[in-house]
Amino acid sequence: MGFFSSLFGPSAPVISATELSEKLKFGKHPMVIDVRQPEEFRQGHIAGAKLIPLGEIHKRMGELPKGREIICVCASGSRSSSAAKTLLKEGYTVFDMQGGMHAWRHVNLPMQKKKKKNGA
Secondary structure (H helix, E strand, O other), X not given: OOHHXXXXXXXXXXXXXXXXXXXXXXXXXXXXXXXXXXXXXHHOEOOOOEEOOHHHHHHHHHHOOOOOOEEEEOOOOHHHHHHHHHXXXXXXXXXXXXXXXXXXXXXXXXXXXXXXXXXX
16 A cells, blocks of 8 residues: 555546446446536536535435446546545445546537526
């Protein structure tokens, strides 16, 4: 175990945007958790992703299935790494999507946008 692992715990395994896209098309359909803020999510997210901002991960873990693969996503990979590490410590099967939505856009994968509600 390395110095940082002993201080902060092990890192979650990583997955690339392309690998996640393939899993979503052909795999077991992992649960994608977007840990960005609601405004970032509305600007574009992976279809089917569930929004759970990083600050809410601890109190919303009960919404996550223990028997299903979970992929954490953020804008660039920093927040998703923290979220994935937290879930890993709690016994979830979790991956961190490397490069976040920047990587997803870079390889031209489709995004869904959520429209604001009237008056919101």
